[in-house]
Amino acid sequence: MGLTGIQIFKMLPKTNCKECGQPTCLAFAMALAAGKAELAKCPYVSDEAKAVLAEASAPPIRPVQIGNEERGFKIGGETCMFRHEKTFVNKPGFAIYVSDAMADEEIDKKIENFMKYRYERVGVLLKADMFAVKCESGDAGKFKALVSKINEKTDATFTLMSDSKDVLAAGAEVLGDNKPLLYAANKDNWSDMAELAKSAGCPLAVKAETLDELAELTQEIQKAGVKDMVLDTSSRTLRRAFEDQIYIRRLALQKKFRPLGFSTIAFPNEMTDDPFKEAVIASMFVAKYAGIIVLSEAEAHNLFPLTVARLNIYTDPQRPMMMEEGIYEINDPDENSPVLITTNFSLTYFVAGGEIEASKVPSWLLIMDTEGLSVLTAWAAGKFVGDAMGIFIKKSGIADKIKHRKIIIPGYVAVVSGDLEEELGPEWEVMIGPREAAHLPAYLKLWKAD
Amino acid sequence: MTIEIPKRTYKGAIRTITLGAGDKAVTVGGETSLPFYLFEGERPNPPRIAMEIWDMEPEDWPEHALEPFKDVVHDPALWAKKCVEDYGAEMICIQMISTDPNDKDVPADQAADTVLKVLDAINGVPLIVWGTASHEKDTEVLKLICEKTHGKNLAIGPVEEGDHKAIGGSIIAYQHTCISSSPIDINLAKQMNILLGNLGVSDEKILIDPTTGGLGYGIEYSYSVMERLMLAALTQEDERLQFPMINNMAKEVWKSKEAKLTPEEDPLMGDPKRRAITIECVTAMLLLLAGSDLLIMRHPESIKIVKDIINDFMAAN
Structure with a gap:
């Protein structure tokens, strides 16, 4: 952030009272500059200094909570242009579009699909997060009834869409503390919308035709007392929308340009009539910076690929995704089925598990905690070696599930077989499996318990 | 208020590499900014898509992948021809699956015959030949293919550290282009290109294969x-x-199993064809955003959608 430790130090009381936990004010200032301390720890700092420091230390892209802790999600708060620089933090929400002019059956189908198409992967629940409900009827009562119905039948949070303050107010009212995103303030209605956002305590989407107009609007709205905003640049062509996302993030991160220091909402549903193309455009917004992505369909064929893309792109590059240690049953194994062991790096599991599943051979797959390292890396780090594997196999309880005593290890760690045999004792036979997962099906089809 | 957009200046550029020979040759690369950052650089050659065929009849393709090629999968030459004539393929990639020493282990001369027949059938459309990443076998197979297709400027790969001398030598001798492969590591990618340079592969004849992981994999x-x-x-x-x-x-x-699952196997995964095409397209999109110049894709419908997306990216603002 902008301020150095010395600059911060000048604004502190300089009494060295130690109440903040640091030996001196200077030490405290340095800790603040490094982001390792919070200003609130100093009981004597002036209000003026507080305001200056808060402004300077605010995140460049404002984190905004949509809905509440229970149902909802946080967007914004990002600190880098490329995920490898650090990590992307707050996953974008997928919103399913409905309008109060749609037929009931269409709406009911979307509600049903929203709750139905959910997937679990590496312990993460993959699902759509939100409904974007538009008032096309002009009837606040009808709109309110629809919002209320979806709110009761799902665990979604909401973007409420109308140019009318009264319509949005009616929708927000039924949602209570499931705070919706109000869409949208524009150059004509912003004053009313800001008032509503403030009184209802909801985040406010701001829409304008150009970035210049957008920045002017957010500043006006901020002056009116609204802090939580989400941007819509009105671009509905792929190239323009892509460029706007890059511009906004660069301005926020590289120029600390506060008026555009917010997350964005994107509308693939308004960018094409082709459902395939819509999903592909949505995946562009996953990688390139949107906070909310509005979809016209809630079907398995778009939700599964998109939620997996989101999981992948938002995985912390410094922390591999891990599986839980334990026994995984594949293809309904029994006491005569082969037992394989590998590491808990999620990719190792997916690739090996996928091949075993494809082989249709019922099998037991032991996943050992190697802190998310892959087979060779874990071996090199001394975590996937004979004695450790032997201890894990014994305590895993697999011996109670099988009659034979054969364990298949990955071909790449053939060298551990001696140590492993020693650890397991003479009743066990250690078998060297293939090096590549792709060769598992051929291997398993030939495997015999006796 | 007029906002000044922070623009980046780039000192380097990606080389342009031409694949194939004759009037259907395709040129890729040449970009001077990050992928599709056309507001601060040029992209003279938009990304291209090569259609994938196999050198043998696939045994494990789901019905919805097989369907567009059902009548031709028994014959790689007919298959390639259909891709070009019916689906407008600008390039073909033949996967030499049958040569896998852990599977069918088809000998090099038979594999080379197949490639020659395919070349004959596609009438000058550039061809990519992809081996099985078994160093010994690829050395035999790809060397022979290089020799028999002298001057056609095929893209040959994967060329890895363990087999680059033998395969790279043939690529130079018979005037092809080298696919420099490394396992998802920037330093190893660089090292491979240094090795190929030392060997004498021209800088006009290298493509980088960074190794591709699928969506969810x-x-x-x-x-x-x-x-x-x-x-x-x-x-x-x-x-x-x-x-x-x-x-x-x-x-x-x-x-991946998610590209194959039927509704009977998992009703929560929806229509298999639509799902698989979307997975293929989303994978393509992410790779394009990351910097791909050349994608090898399978389903004609996926290819159509991704081409459309590339056009949208390249369209004037």
């Missing part, structure tokens, strides 16, 4: 390595990384 690793490669090539002027990237993605996409 490690695509984030490929994505970030490719972004880092692009940044190093463009902003740090790392000469040994300034080559266009190729992604052999179809195989990764279509071997």
